[in-house]
Amino acid sequence: MSRIIATAAIRGAHACVARAEKMLSETEERHGRDKAIGFEATAYALPVTLALLGKRVMRLGDLDEVLQEIRRWLPPIPDSDIWLPYLGGALDAGAATLIAHETVEALKPLNGHDLVYDYWLGPTADGILREQGIKLVDGRMPGFAACVGALPDDETAERLARDLQEKNILVFMGSNTNGETMAGQLHRRGVDMNWETFLVPYGPDTSSIIHALGFACRAAMTFGGLHPGGLKEARDILMYNKRRVFAFVLALGDVDDEKYATAAGAINFGFPVIADTDIPQILPTGICTYEHVVSNVPYKEMPSRAIEVRGLKITSLDIPIPVRHGPAFEGERVRKEDLAIEFGSKYTRAYEYLKSRRMDEVEDERIRVIGPEIGDVKEAAQLPLAIFVEVAGRKMQVDFESILERHIHSFLSEPMGVMHLGQRDTVWLRISKKARDAGFRIEHLGVMLLHKLKNDFPAIVDKVQVTLFTNKEDVDQLYDEAVAAYRRRDERMGAMTDESVDVFYSCALCQSYAPNHVCIITPQRLGLCGAYNWLDGKAAHEINPHGGNQPVAKKELLDPVKGKWKGINEFLEVATNGQFQSFSAYSMIDDPMTSCGCFECVACVLPGTGGIMVVDREYRGNTPVGMNFSSLAEITGGGQQTPGFVGIGTLYVLSKKFITGDGGLPRLVWTTTNIKQRLGEKLRQRCAEMGLPDLFDKIADETVCTDLEPLIEHLAAVNHPALGMGEMI
Amino acid sequence: MSLKLQPKKWPGKIREVTLGAGNRQPRTVGGGNGLPLHTFEADFPHRPVLALEVTDINPPRWLDIVREPWEGLLGKPADAARKAAEQYGADLIMLNLMGTHPDRGGRSPDQAAIDVEAVLDAVRVPLIVKGPGAGAKQNDVLARVAEKYHGEGLVLHSACQEDYKTLAAVTVAYGHVLVSESPIDLNIAKQVDILLSDVNINLDRVLIDPLTGGLGYGLEYTYSVMERIRLAALGGDQMLNSPMICLVGEEVWKVKEVKVSERQEPRWGDQETRGINWEVATAWSLIEAGAEVVVLRHPDSLARVRKILDAWFAEGASNNTR
Amino acid sequence: MALTGLQIFKLLPGTNCRDCGYTTCLAFAMKLAAGQVSLDKCPTASEDIKATLGAASAPPIRGVTIGKGERAITVGEETVYFRHDKTFVRPTGLFRMIDPNRLSDGEIEKHLDDWATIGIERAGELFRVDGIAMIEPAGSRERYARLAEAISRRGMPVALMASTIDGVRSAVEKIKDQRPLIVPSPGVDQSPFVALAAEFKLPLVITGKDLDDVAATAVDAAKHGVTDMLLEPPAKDARELHQNLSRLRRGALDRIHPGLGYPIFLRVAAGEFDKVVIGITKFASLVAMENAAGEAWLPYWTLRQNIYTDPQKPLQIDPSVHSIGEPDENAPLLVTTNFSLTYFIVSTELDGTGVPSRLAVVDAEGMSVLTAWSAGKFSGEKVAKELRRLGATEHVKHKTVIIPGYVSVISGELEDALGDGWRVLTGPQEASDLNAFFRDVWQPMMNG
Structure with missing residues (x-):
C-alpha cells in the first residue's frame, strides 16, 4: 500500500476514533450509560460493529468497550x-474507522440530529435488505457503488448516476466534497432517489457511508448464514463480501484523511476504490480481487473501470437486435430469392478473426461497420467481410481465441434471417430481405457477438469490441494477419508436447454412462471421443471451474516410456472411486486408460501379428480379431481397464506419442478404409517422419482381409515392420 | 460348512437432514451407513418417509382415478393436506404450487403464500413446497414463501445448476431445506451440491432430486444414477451424501399405461389397480435405489408402500439384526 | 482376483481353431474374462490351464435352461451386483402358477390357450408369460402328467411344483425332453428329488431353512450328479426376501461357497406384489406367481425391461409413424429418434397436450436426439430419407414437419432434402414445452 495513503488513512482513523470517543462521552453525560441505542427497523443492532466485533450494542454503555477495543x-x-510496513496497520485503522463512523451515526439521533431528513434516507431497514440484498447475493443485481463526495457539476452527477442505473448497479451516496453532495446535485436535477430507482442517499457526512457497509454486513449474515462472533467470524463475513457482494467505492473530488481512512475500511471488504482525482494508486492485488485503488479516472469511464476492477459480470437478457433470435433459428437457410445481402462463399472474401487484447486496448461494447452498410448497396449484393472481434478479459488467454472463435458460427446463426456457414476464412453469410426489412443491419452481427460472448463466457470475457469491415481494402489488409493467426494456432497445438506442460486435464463428462471412467487429456493425446483436446479442457475449466474438466498436476514422472506420473495416478484413484490406481498414457497393455462408450475408435492387439488394429465406430464388418465394432466396444467400454483394448480418438494415431510405450505407430497392422481416408496424407507424412515412408501402404484394411490368417500372410508378404518387433503380450 | 457372510462396511454414510422446524413436527431422514434397505448389515437411524401431493388449483390433467380420493378437495390445499396427514397417513405434504405457472393461471407469490399459510395452519407435518418450475417465477414464488414462513423448515423444490443462488440465499436466511435437482446425472448432482456449499449452504439442509423417470419411462436411468450416488456417498464423498427425494406421483400418473382403460386394452387388466401398482412399483424400486423421501399422489399407493416399510422397520428404525 | 482377458489368452493354446465358436483365441479369452462363456467350450485347453483358471473361469452364477425350443428360458449367468457395473443379462423368468386342485382340466386348458398367446409388444420386446408352474394335483399322478404335457404341447416351459416324488416322476417321465424344472415343496425330504433330477439330468430347485442349509444342500445335490439348480431362499416377508436375495447374489459373486453359484427361484402368493418387485430388482431369476392379472403383469414386465436393459445399449423402438389421438391431415407432424426414452417422453407429453398429432420415429440407432445428431444419424438428409421411407410425408396436407429444438441446425438441410415445398419448423428443446409450442407457434401459424 502506498505510504502516503497509509499515513493519511492512519491519521484519519485517529481523528475519527477520537471524535467518536468525544461524542460518546458527551452523550453518556447527557443520557446515562443505560440509554438504549440502535438504528431503526433492524435486528442487527449496529451491524458493522456486530459483524466485526461480534458485539451486539444495545445501550450507550456497550460502546465504551467497543471504542476501547x-x-x-x-x-x-x-x-x-x-519506513514502516504499513498495509496491515492501515487496514486495521480502516476497520477502526468504520466502527467509529457507526458509533457516530448511532449517536446522532440522541444528540438531536435525525438521520432521515430532506432527501436523506438514513440506514436501511431489514425489510428492504431482505428484498434487495438478496439480489446482490444471487446476482440479479451485479453490485453496488458507494459514491463518496460530489461531482464537479450537477449534470455530471446525473450522468454518472444514470450510467450506473443503466447497468443495474445499486447506487449508495454519502459524504460531501467541500460541502457539496452528489445527492444534492441529483436533487437539483429533479432525479428521484429511493429504493425503487436504486439511488439511495445515506447522508451528507462521511460517517454516513457506513450504512452501505452495514447493508453489506447484514447481507452476509442473512443470506450467507454467517454468525458474528470473534475474529474468524469477522473474517468470514469480510470474505463473503469479497466473493459475493460486488461493491466498489467511487471517490469523488478531493480525498481527505477521513475519506482515506474510510476507503481503507472498505478495502477490508474487498471493495476497491476508484477515484477521479490524482491520488496514489494501489495496484497490486492482495485483499481485493484486482487493484485496490485506481485513480485519475474520468467520470465517463468510472462505471466501466469500476466494473472491471471489481470483476463485476454484467449479462444482458435481451439482446437488442430487431429480429427474433435463439437456437431455434440456427439451421435455417436464406435462399437466393430471399437474399438481401451476402458475403463469402465463392463470391467474395469473408472471414472471422477473434483476437485477445490487453484490457486497455479494447473499448468495451464498441461496434463499428467500416465500409458499406446493408442500405448502401443494391439488393442481393455480394460484399467482402471481415468480422474482427477483439476480446479482453482478466482471465482471457491467447489459447482461448480459437475456442471463442469457433462459437461465432452458432452465435451468428441465431438471429432469424441470418445464415452463417463455415468458419475462419470459409465463411458464407447471408441476410434475408425479411430481416433487413425488420431493421437488421450488418452492425447487428456485432451486437449479437458482443452480447453472446459476454453472456456465455463471463468467466473469461470482460470486454468485447467488434469491427465489421465490408470494403475490399480493409478486408484484404487484415486478411494476412488472420491467416497467420490461424496457422499459428494450429502449429501451437501441433507443437505442444506432454513434456511442455505441468498439468493435464481430466474429463469426467461420460461418468453418467461409465461410472468409473475418466479421460486424461494430454497435449499429445486428445480425449477418446475425439472432441476434446488439451486446450479445450483448459478453457472448459476456466469457464466452469466446478465442471467435468479439472486440471491434474503431473507431479513426479514415474515411467517415461509408458507415460506414468505420480500426480495423475493419485487423481485417478480419487476420480474412479478407488477402482484404479495407475494409468499409462502411452501403453494399451499396461494399465491402459479406461474407456467410456463414446470412443471414436477401438485399438486392439492382434496376437500373431506383433501388431494392433484400429477400428472406427462406423465400420460394420468383421475384423481380424473375430469381433465387429460393437463386440469390441462391449469389451472395451464401460469404464474398465481392459489390457490390450483401448478406446481412442482417431487423431491420436497421428500423435508422436501414439502407443509409444508399446512400440508406436509401426505396430499398426490393420485398420479400416474410413480411418485411412480420414487420416490420409497426414498419416503418410507421419510414417515418413518416422523413416517408414512405405508403412502406410503396408497397413492392411478390410479390402485386404478381415481374418487373422490372411492378415499374417499379407504382413509377411509386404514385410510389415510389426512382424519383426515381437509380440506385444 | 457354513457360509461366511461378511457384512459390508463402508467408510461413509448418508447425511442426516431434518425436514420441518418451528411449528412442524420435525422429521429426520438419512443417516444410514449401508446400501439402501440393507438392514441386515448396516444401521439406519431413520426410515424413508412418504409424502402426498396436494395442489393449489384444481389440477387440469389429473386422471379420475387419482382425483377420486381427493373428491371435493382439489384446489383446496389446506383441506387436502389435512386429509392426507390425518386420514391417509402421509409423513409429510408436498404442496405443488402448479397454479403459479404462467400457463396455469399465473397465481402471484402472495397468493401462493396464502396457500402455504393455510396448509401450515391445517397440519403439523413438514411441508415440501414445489414451485412452478425453473425460472424467474419459481424464484419469486419460493423466495416469498421462504421469507414469510421463516423458521418452518420448509423443503423448497427446487434449485438447479443454472439457477440456485436465490433459493440458496433464502434457504440460508430463513432456515429451510433446499432440494438440489439434476437431470439424472451424478456429476451434475455433485456439482450442484458443490455450488450450494460454495454459497454457504450447510449440506445438512439439502436433499438431492436426481429426477425421477417413472416405470417404463426412464426408471432404469434414475435407478442406476441413484445407486451410484449412494455408492459414492458410502465411499465417503461429502458432496454426494445428501438424502434423495423422488417425485414419483407426477411421473407415474401421466403415462400411457395408467391412462388406458381396461376396455381399450383388456390384457392390461383393471385400470385403477394397474395405476396404483405402477406407482407402488416405481416408488419401491426407487426406495431400493436409495430414495429417502418419496412423493406420491394416490393414497392407496402410500398405504401399500407404508405397509412394507412398517414391517421392515418394525423393530425400530435402527435395525441392525446382525 | 479375476484374470484379465489378456492373461487368460496367454494360457489358451493360441491355435485359433474356432471350435469354441469364436474366430480367435483372443475373442474367446475376452468372453471368458467377462464370465459370459465357460472354459469347457475350448476342446484343446490342457489340464494345466483348467487348473490354473480353475473356478475363476466359470461364470460365478451358472446358466440354467428350462424348456425346449423357441420359448426355452435361460436364467443365471449374472456377473454383477449393480446393473450399472455391466448389465444384468438374463431377465427374470415370470411363471404363472396353476393350481389344478381348484380348476377343472377344461378350465386349465382354456387358461393355457389364453396365456400361451399373450404377447404384448413394448419397446422392441415381446412380453409373454414365460412359463407355467403347475402345482401337483392331489391324488392323481396321471393327471399331473397330462397337465404337464398340456403345457409342453403349447411350447411353454414347465415348472413342476411337486409335493410327492411319485407324482413328479410321472410328469417328468412324460415331458423329460422338455427340460422341466423340478420344484419340491418346501420342507419335504429333498433327496429323492435330487436323485430324480440327476437321473433325468433336469434342473432342480433347492430349498432350505436358511442360506447355510440351501448352500449345503446344493453342494450335496451336485455330488449326487445334479448340475443345473436354482436356489429358493426362505422369504417369509419382504425384508427377509430382500436380505436373502442380496446375500445370495453377493456370496455367489464373491465365490464364498460353491453352493451359491446358481440362479434364484422365488414363489409368491396372490397379492404379494411387493415381493415380485423386490424379486425383479434384486436378483431373482425365476418367479412363480399365484393368480396375478394383467394389472400386475404389465408393471412386472415393464420393471423387468427397465432393470435388465443394458445401461450401455439403450432400448430402441421400431421406426414408424405413431398417431397420438386421432390426427387428421391438418394435424402437426413431429419427428424424433427411436431411442425409447426419447420416444416415451415425447409421446407422453404429446398425449398430454390433447392436440392430435403424428410422431414420426426415425431410425437413429437408438440414440437420443443430440447424440444421434452429433453421430450423423439425425442429419437433414437422413431424416428426410426416413420420413419418406416411413410414409410420414403422405399423411399431412400442410407439408410442415416439426423437429426437436436441439437440432434446429438441421432445419435448412432437411428442408432442402425434403424439397417439394416442405417447411421445417423448429419445436421446443424440451417435450414438456410442446403444449406452449402448439398454442403459441403452431396454432397461430395454421390459422394464418
Missing part, C-alpha cells in the same frame, strides 16, 4: 521519515 487497533501515525 478499536483504539487498540490503531497503529501509531507513521513518521514521514521512517
Whole structure:
C-alpha cells in the first residue's frame, strides 16, 4: 500500500476514533450509560460493529468497550521519515474507522440530529435488505457503488448516476466534497432517489457511508448464514463480501484523511476504490480481487473501470437486435430469392478473426461497420467481410481465441434471417430481405457477438469490441494477419508436447454412462471421443471451474516410456472411486486408460501379428480379431481397464506419442478404409517422419482381409515392420 | 460348512437432514451407513418417509382415478393436506404450487403464500413446497414463501445448476431445506451440491432430486444414477451424501399405461389397480435405489408402500439384526 | 482376483481353431474374462490351464435352461451386483402358477390357450408369460402328467411344483425332453428329488431353512450328479426376501461357497406384489406367481425391461409413424429418434397436450436426439430419407414437419432434402414445452 495513503488513512482513523470517543462521552453525560441505542427497523443492532466485533450494542454503555477495543487497533501515525510496513496497520485503522463512523451515526439521533431528513434516507431497514440484498447475493443485481463526495457539476452527477442505473448497479451516496453532495446535485436535477430507482442517499457526512457497509454486513449474515462472533467470524463475513457482494467505492473530488481512512475500511471488504482525482494508486492485488485503488479516472469511464476492477459480470437478457433470435433459428437457410445481402462463399472474401487484447486496448461494447452498410448497396449484393472481434478479459488467454472463435458460427446463426456457414476464412453469410426489412443491419452481427460472448463466457470475457469491415481494402489488409493467426494456432497445438506442460486435464463428462471412467487429456493425446483436446479442457475449466474438466498436476514422472506420473495416478484413484490406481498414457497393455462408450475408435492387439488394429465406430464388418465394432466396444467400454483394448480418438494415431510405450505407430497392422481416408496424407507424412515412408501402404484394411490368417500372410508378404518387433503380450 | 457372510462396511454414510422446524413436527431422514434397505448389515437411524401431493388449483390433467380420493378437495390445499396427514397417513405434504405457472393461471407469490399459510395452519407435518418450475417465477414464488414462513423448515423444490443462488440465499436466511435437482446425472448432482456449499449452504439442509423417470419411462436411468450416488456417498464423498427425494406421483400418473382403460386394452387388466401398482412399483424400486423421501399422489399407493416399510422397520428404525 | 482377458489368452493354446465358436483365441479369452462363456467350450485347453483358471473361469452364477425350443428360458449367468457395473443379462423368468386342485382340466386348458398367446409388444420386446408352474394335483399322478404335457404341447416351459416324488416322476417321465424344472415343496425330504433330477439330468430347485442349509444342500445335490439348480431362499416377508436375495447374489459373486453359484427361484402368493418387485430388482431369476392379472403383469414386465436393459445399449423402438389421438391431415407432424426414452417422453407429453398429432420415429440407432445428431444419424438428409421411407410425408396436407429444438441446425438441410415445398419448423428443446409450442407457434401459424 502506498505510504502516503497509509499515513493519511492512519491519521484519519485517529481523528475519527477520537471524535467518536468525544461524542460518546458527551452523550453518556447527557443520557446515562443505560440509554438504549440502535438504528431503526433492524435486528442487527449496529451491524458493522456486530459483524466485526461480534458485539451486539444495545445501550450507550456497550460502546465504551467497543471504542476501547478499536483504539487498540490503531497503529501509531507513521513518521514521514521512517519506513514502516504499513498495509496491515492501515487496514486495521480502516476497520477502526468504520466502527467509529457507526458509533457516530448511532449517536446522532440522541444528540438531536435525525438521520432521515430532506432527501436523506438514513440506514436501511431489514425489510428492504431482505428484498434487495438478496439480489446482490444471487446476482440479479451485479453490485453496488458507494459514491463518496460530489461531482464537479450537477449534470455530471446525473450522468454518472444514470450510467450506473443503466447497468443495474445499486447506487449508495454519502459524504460531501467541500460541502457539496452528489445527492444534492441529483436533487437539483429533479432525479428521484429511493429504493425503487436504486439511488439511495445515506447522508451528507462521511460517517454516513457506513450504512452501505452495514447493508453489506447484514447481507452476509442473512443470506450467507454467517454468525458474528470473534475474529474468524469477522473474517468470514469480510470474505463473503469479497466473493459475493460486488461493491466498489467511487471517490469523488478531493480525498481527505477521513475519506482515506474510510476507503481503507472498505478495502477490508474487498471493495476497491476508484477515484477521479490524482491520488496514489494501489495496484497490486492482495485483499481485493484486482487493484485496490485506481485513480485519475474520468467520470465517463468510472462505471466501466469500476466494473472491471471489481470483476463485476454484467449479462444482458435481451439482446437488442430487431429480429427474433435463439437456437431455434440456427439451421435455417436464406435462399437466393430471399437474399438481401451476402458475403463469402465463392463470391467474395469473408472471414472471422477473434483476437485477445490487453484490457486497455479494447473499448468495451464498441461496434463499428467500416465500409458499406446493408442500405448502401443494391439488393442481393455480394460484399467482402471481415468480422474482427477483439476480446479482453482478466482471465482471457491467447489459447482461448480459437475456442471463442469457433462459437461465432452458432452465435451468428441465431438471429432469424441470418445464415452463417463455415468458419475462419470459409465463411458464407447471408441476410434475408425479411430481416433487413425488420431493421437488421450488418452492425447487428456485432451486437449479437458482443452480447453472446459476454453472456456465455463471463468467466473469461470482460470486454468485447467488434469491427465489421465490408470494403475490399480493409478486408484484404487484415486478411494476412488472420491467416497467420490461424496457422499459428494450429502449429501451437501441433507443437505442444506432454513434456511442455505441468498439468493435464481430466474429463469426467461420460461418468453418467461409465461410472468409473475418466479421460486424461494430454497435449499429445486428445480425449477418446475425439472432441476434446488439451486446450479445450483448459478453457472448459476456466469457464466452469466446478465442471467435468479439472486440471491434474503431473507431479513426479514415474515411467517415461509408458507415460506414468505420480500426480495423475493419485487423481485417478480419487476420480474412479478407488477402482484404479495407475494409468499409462502411452501403453494399451499396461494399465491402459479406461474407456467410456463414446470412443471414436477401438485399438486392439492382434496376437500373431506383433501388431494392433484400429477400428472406427462406423465400420460394420468383421475384423481380424473375430469381433465387429460393437463386440469390441462391449469389451472395451464401460469404464474398465481392459489390457490390450483401448478406446481412442482417431487423431491420436497421428500423435508422436501414439502407443509409444508399446512400440508406436509401426505396430499398426490393420485398420479400416474410413480411418485411412480420414487420416490420409497426414498419416503418410507421419510414417515418413518416422523413416517408414512405405508403412502406410503396408497397413492392411478390410479390402485386404478381415481374418487373422490372411492378415499374417499379407504382413509377411509386404514385410510389415510389426512382424519383426515381437509380440506385444 | 457354513457360509461366511461378511457384512459390508463402508467408510461413509448418508447425511442426516431434518425436514420441518418451528411449528412442524420435525422429521429426520438419512443417516444410514449401508446400501439402501440393507438392514441386515448396516444401521439406519431413520426410515424413508412418504409424502402426498396436494395442489393449489384444481389440477387440469389429473386422471379420475387419482382425483377420486381427493373428491371435493382439489384446489383446496389446506383441506387436502389435512386429509392426507390425518386420514391417509402421509409423513409429510408436498404442496405443488402448479397454479403459479404462467400457463396455469399465473397465481402471484402472495397468493401462493396464502396457500402455504393455510396448509401450515391445517397440519403439523413438514411441508415440501414445489414451485412452478425453473425460472424467474419459481424464484419469486419460493423466495416469498421462504421469507414469510421463516423458521418452518420448509423443503423448497427446487434449485438447479443454472439457477440456485436465490433459493440458496433464502434457504440460508430463513432456515429451510433446499432440494438440489439434476437431470439424472451424478456429476451434475455433485456439482450442484458443490455450488450450494460454495454459497454457504450447510449440506445438512439439502436433499438431492436426481429426477425421477417413472416405470417404463426412464426408471432404469434414475435407478442406476441413484445407486451410484449412494455408492459414492458410502465411499465417503461429502458432496454426494445428501438424502434423495423422488417425485414419483407426477411421473407415474401421466403415462400411457395408467391412462388406458381396461376396455381399450383388456390384457392390461383393471385400470385403477394397474395405476396404483405402477406407482407402488416405481416408488419401491426407487426406495431400493436409495430414495429417502418419496412423493406420491394416490393414497392407496402410500398405504401399500407404508405397509412394507412398517414391517421392515418394525423393530425400530435402527435395525441392525446382525 | 479375476484374470484379465489378456492373461487368460496367454494360457489358451493360441491355435485359433474356432471350435469354441469364436474366430480367435483372443475373442474367446475376452468372453471368458467377462464370465459370459465357460472354459469347457475350448476342446484343446490342457489340464494345466483348467487348473490354473480353475473356478475363476466359470461364470460365478451358472446358466440354467428350462424348456425346449423357441420359448426355452435361460436364467443365471449374472456377473454383477449393480446393473450399472455391466448389465444384468438374463431377465427374470415370470411363471404363472396353476393350481389344478381348484380348476377343472377344461378350465386349465382354456387358461393355457389364453396365456400361451399373450404377447404384448413394448419397446422392441415381446412380453409373454414365460412359463407355467403347475402345482401337483392331489391324488392323481396321471393327471399331473397330462397337465404337464398340456403345457409342453403349447411350447411353454414347465415348472413342476411337486409335493410327492411319485407324482413328479410321472410328469417328468412324460415331458423329460422338455427340460422341466423340478420344484419340491418346501420342507419335504429333498433327496429323492435330487436323485430324480440327476437321473433325468433336469434342473432342480433347492430349498432350505436358511442360506447355510440351501448352500449345503446344493453342494450335496451336485455330488449326487445334479448340475443345473436354482436356489429358493426362505422369504417369509419382504425384508427377509430382500436380505436373502442380496446375500445370495453377493456370496455367489464373491465365490464364498460353491453352493451359491446358481440362479434364484422365488414363489409368491396372490397379492404379494411387493415381493415380485423386490424379486425383479434384486436378483431373482425365476418367479412363480399365484393368480396375478394383467394389472400386475404389465408393471412386472415393464420393471423387468427397465432393470435388465443394458445401461450401455439403450432400448430402441421400431421406426414408424405413431398417431397420438386421432390426427387428421391438418394435424402437426413431429419427428424424433427411436431411442425409447426419447420416444416415451415425447409421446407422453404429446398425449398430454390433447392436440392430435403424428410422431414420426426415425431410425437413429437408438440414440437420443443430440447424440444421434452429433453421430450423423439425425442429419437433414437422413431424416428426410426416413420420413419418406416411413410414409410420414403422405399423411399431412400442410407439408410442415416439426423437429426437436436441439437440432434446429438441421432445419435448412432437411428442408432442402425434403424439397417439394416442405417447411421445417423448429419445436421446443424440451417435450414438456410442446403444449406452449402448439398454442403459441403452431396454432397461430395454421390459422394464418
